[in-house]
Amino acid sequence: IKVTFTPIRRSEGLLTGTIIVLEDVTEEEKLDQSRREFVANVSHELRTPLTTIKSYLEALDEGVMDDPELANKFLGVTRNETERMIRLVNDLLHLSRFDSKQAVLHKQAASVEDMLEIVADRFSFQLQQKDIDIALILEDGLPDAYVDSDAMDQVLDNLVSNAIKYTPAGGQIRLEAYAVPGDWIAFKVQDTGVGIPKKDLERIFERFYRVDKARSRDMGGTGLGLSIAREIVRAHGGTIRLESGLEAGDQQGTTVTFTLPSVEKEVKNRV
Numbered sequence: 508i509k510v511t512f513t514p515i516r517r518s519e520g521l522l523t524g525t526i527i528v529l530e531d532v533t534e535e536e537k538l539d540q541s542r543r544e545f546v547a548n549v550s551h552e553l554r555t556p557l558t559t560i561k562s563y564l565e566a567l568d569e570g571v572m573d574d575p576e577l578a579n580k581f582l583g584v585t586r587n588e589t590e591r592m593i594r595l596v597n598d599l600l601h602l603s604r605f606d607s608k609q610a611v612l613h614k615q616a617a618s619v620e621d622m623l624e625i626v627a628d629r630f631s632f633q634l635q636q637k638d639i640d641i642a643l644i645l646e647d648g649l650p651d652a653y654v655d656s657d658a659m660d661q662v663l664d665n666l667v668s669n670a671i672k673y674t675p676a677g678g679q680i681r682l683e684a685y686a687v688p689g690d691w692i693a694f695k696v697q698d699t700g701v702g703i704p705k706k707d708l709e710r711i712f713e714r715f716y717r718v719d720k721a722r723s724r725d726m727g728g729t730g731l732g733l734s735i736a737r738e739i740v741r742a743h744g745g746t747i748r749l750e751s752g753l754e755a756g757d758q759q760g761t762t763v764t765f766t767l768p769s770v771e772k773e774v775k776n777r778v
């Protein structure tokens with residue numbers, strides 16, 4: 508609590524009273540704290556790949572270059588790390604646009620089936636490589652969604668790539684869409700992967716929050732995928748939630764469910 512004292516004086520300077528203002532600054536402080544944490548996280552996330560790149564370049568400079576096979580491997584590492592940094596900076600720019608309310612959504616009618624098929628196609632190679640089966644389950648007669656297609660593509664991309672990353676070979680992914688009352692469409696991305704411990708569930712949508720930092724980095728993750736997905740879904744007026752492990756009713760696996768407006772909702776809004 509912040510306390511300010513303001514003396515009240517009469518024109519001749521006589522003190523007649525004091526105004527005491529008590530301000531609850533808990534929220535402000537929390538915001539400040541989370542801002543500081545965010546900057547520390549960003550710095551750390553950028554320093555890690557930079558340090559790796561530097562040491563590999565030094566090794567190349569100090570003789571590894573003469574061994575073409577090893578040199579190639581080292582160059583591969585620096586390229587991967589560079590790509591991850593680019594992803595990270597792009598994700599950060601994306602988030603900052605949402606934070607400053609500058610993100611503009613170009614909403615229009617979009618076929619739900621197309622959205623799911625496009626994302627399944629995009630990952631078909633990775634799915635095949637990991638021997639992960641993908642199933643698309645669409646409710647009959649589903650209306651179009653009223654969304655920004657590029658933004659939705661990113662949501663599905665983030666969720667499906669997580670499902671693939673955290674599901675061991677031989678697993679299964681289900682992409683489901685169905686209507687919910689109030690002219691919403693629900694989307695479900697379900698996997699049979701490693702799941703998320705209960706204690707982490709509450710914080711899983713926070714920026715840079717990961718169950719296993721090293722593992723996420725190894726997989727090329729930035730730790731921002733879920734927070735971006737949540738920003739985009741919320742910007743459409745929808746909600747997103749994640750269930751995992753026992754909470755989802757089985758021993759393992761993760762289910763992310765989010766809702767988006769259907770065109771019918773938009774039509775009714777216009778009337």
Ligand code: ADP
Nearest residue numbers: 669670673717718723728729730731732733761
């Ligand atoms: P990352 O780039 O690390 O994947 P995300 O924001 O997409 O960042 O996810 C945050 C963390 O949530 C991940 O590091 C991982 O620990 C956990 N996670 C997300 N999706 C899944 C999933 N489908 N199965 C298991 N863990 C997941």
